[in-house]
Structure formats: structure tokens, C-alpha cells
Amino acid sequence: MTTDRSLLSHYLGIAPSTREEGVLRLLLETAIRTVDAAEGSVLAYDRDANDLRFVMVANGPSSLIGQRVPIGAGLTGLAALTHEVQIGAPTFRTVDDANKATGVEGEPSAVIAAPMVSGDQLIGVLTGVRFKVGHRFTTDDGRAYGNFATIAALMLDQHNRLREMSGAGGGDLTTAGYGPEEARILAALATVARSRPDRLPRLAQVFEQMVDLAV
């Protein structure tokens, strides 16, 4: 199992080494076993870029982590846009080849992409892949994977709602990496520096007293 904790934190709101990270990993591993997939992954929806990013991979190459998947193509993108489980196979040249499910060694023979959705909001996509030639996913596999994706979405949504209620949400970081509270303090200091530079020594004293208190 490979994950990138900063990506998990940034896109899914999961702090490193938390129960939520463990539950998501468990859901992915169980989903893979349930449908007998060779590999599985969690892709998070990047709202700003309008694409998906690999944030967790099970049994697959770690090089996938961080890679972007466009939302305008492929089964994963389709699952993201339709909010529906998609089950697919490779494209073959002829009907006969498709019916015989002849495949290419090392290339996926079947793919499931199940959206993680809360209400109308896309959170990400859970994928599963098979490589055995001729092996396809069934409707039941799709339903099972879809159920795991739904539970994962519910867990992430509840976690983030609780986090926001407890005031620990923190909100989005500024481009310089400051949280909203820090950004407000810095903006206030900038205003003082501009309009009342004579008060800056007094502010410096206040900060020194705060440091004394903290220490």
C-alpha cells in the first residue's frame, strides 16, 4: 500500500496516521479482495484543476501516486462526471477479438471505477484493475465496489464535517502556506505598519510578552 500523506491531507482532509487514513486503506484493500482485483487505487478530485490525482495505491506501482488523470477521458473520468460506477474492458480491433477477450499481457483486462460522492459533491474515485486475460468484472463486482466507494465517501464527508464543527478545519491555505487565521493576523499587522508605523514598537512588546507566556 502506497500513499502520499500530504496529498491525502490536502485533497481529502485526512491528517497523517489517523484512524481515517487507516479506514480508507482498509476499505480499499477489502474492495480489491471482494472483487478479486489485482490492484486498486484512490483518486482524489482536485476541484481547482478539475482533474483527479492518485493519492493511495494498493498492490500497484508507487509511481502512480501524485499522477493526474484528466476528467475528460477514460473510465475513471467518466465515473467522476456521471457519479456512476463504470465497468470497462480494453478496446479491441474486431468484434471477434472483443468477444474472445484476447488481451495484451501486462495490460489491464478489466477496470472498475466507482465514484466517491457525497450528495452532489464528487470527492474522488475508487478504481480496481484486473490483468488476467479474459477476466472481466461483473455487475455484482460493480455494485460491491460502488458500495465501498459510497462508504469511503460517507466516512470522509463525516470526518470533514466534524472537523469543521470542532473548528479544526483550518480552511484552505494561502499560496504562502498560511491558514486563514494566520493570514488575518498578518493582514492586520500590514495595516498597522502602513497606517500607524509608530505603534509597531508597542506591538513588538505585546508579541514578546506572548512569547514569555508561552514559554
Place this chain on the structure above:
Amino acid sequence: MSSSVISEAAALGFEQLATTDLAPVEVAVIDSGVDATHPDLAGRVVSQWTVEGESGQLAVQPLDTGINNDTFGHGTAVAGIIARIAPNARIHDIRVLDARNKGDPTASLVAFRHVLAKRQRLVNMSLAIPASQREPLYKLCESAYQRNQVVVAAKRNVPVTDEGLPAEFSSVISIDNFQVPELSIRFIETGLIEFATLGNELTVPAPGGGYTVKTGTSFATPTVTAMCCLFLGRWPDLRQFELKTILKARADAAL
């Protein structure tokens, strides 16, 4: 429509029906677009459109006809199933699944209004629209019913909060996926979804000229759209409830 027509329609084999003299039927496919260059769809797609624009400003834009308008393969598979079963289907491709409109849920409503305005007789909706659009979608489906435009809609593969919209509405023909012989239909005794047909491991055309295998309610739905297209080609005056009656009679006969 006389009961003898209903009986005849319920008994006639689809392959036999497909070889009779059929009137052309306009079929709108609201989906991810269609690859009209695919050999299986050559000459079958008579118009192509896309829904694009800024959020809240989406509009249906015409495209050149005979192009590959599908990056996903979903709509091409759907259109391919309709074209294979119903030789009288004149397919109108309206693309709503697009990264450029970020899958805006109102895109399908814009497409639906376009289809209503164009009076296309059959509408295939192998998509489920988010519940936030339930009210406007309900009104559009009622309008379609009143105009004798027939909407065939897919159930969600994994229903959580709803079975799929517009599939839940009684003004449409709703379809689930079930392991039955090809071109057979099953009536679902309880719940909001009425019929089920084969949507498992269907070999379908893929964008670019090849073929792939698809599974899901999305691909059961166009089979029923094609069945309705054959019925309407033979008996153009059939109304939506009569089509449901014929489908139910076929399901009962298969038991």
C-alpha cells in the same frame, strides 16, 4: 390502438420486426457524445450537438454531422446498441458529459429542453441526473409524456439515495440490468423501476473504430430504446403507456 396490435407487437420477434417495412424514428441519445465515424454507425447519426458554456449559461451548440464527438465511449456504445437492433433509428447525438462543463448537472436539462423542442420521438437517457435537479427534470419528463415523446432511462448501478433520475418517474420507461437472454425483457414486480434486460458483457462499438465490452444499466437501456424504436416504426401512433403494455406482455410471455 386496438388490442390486436398490442397482441401482435407482443408476439412478434424483434429480428423479424426489424426486417419489415418500418417508418424512421428520431432517437435522441443524451450522453457522452457519439463517434459517428465508427463503421457500425456510418450514416446512422443524423445530427450532433454539444452542451457547453459557462456554468449557468450552458447552451446546445450544433456540430458538424459525421464526427467523433465522444472521448469516453459511453455514448458510442449506447448508440451502437440502438443502431444494431433498430435499423429505422435516426440517431441524434447530444453530448452532455464533457470536462469543459465539469459535468454540470444542468447540462442534461439543457439537452432535454433541446430534445423537447425538436420533438424527437424517443429519448435514451443512460445517465442519472443528481437529485438536486429532481423538480425541473420531473417537469421536463411530464412535458415529454404529454407530447408523446418517449423517454427510456437507466436505473443507477448503485442506488444510494435514489434509484436514478429520471428513471424513478412514471412518465418514463425505466430500465435495470438483469441476466436474461438477449432481446428478452423482464417486468419488475415491485419498486419504481419497471423493466430489466441484458446489460452484462455486451460487445459494443468504441470510439476510434474498435470494439469493447460494457456492463451496466447504461447498456441495458438502449436495448429497450431500440425495441421501442422498432414498435414505433411499425405502429407510429403507439403511445408511451401502450409501449409499456407491450413490454409487459412480452415479459409475461417469456415467463
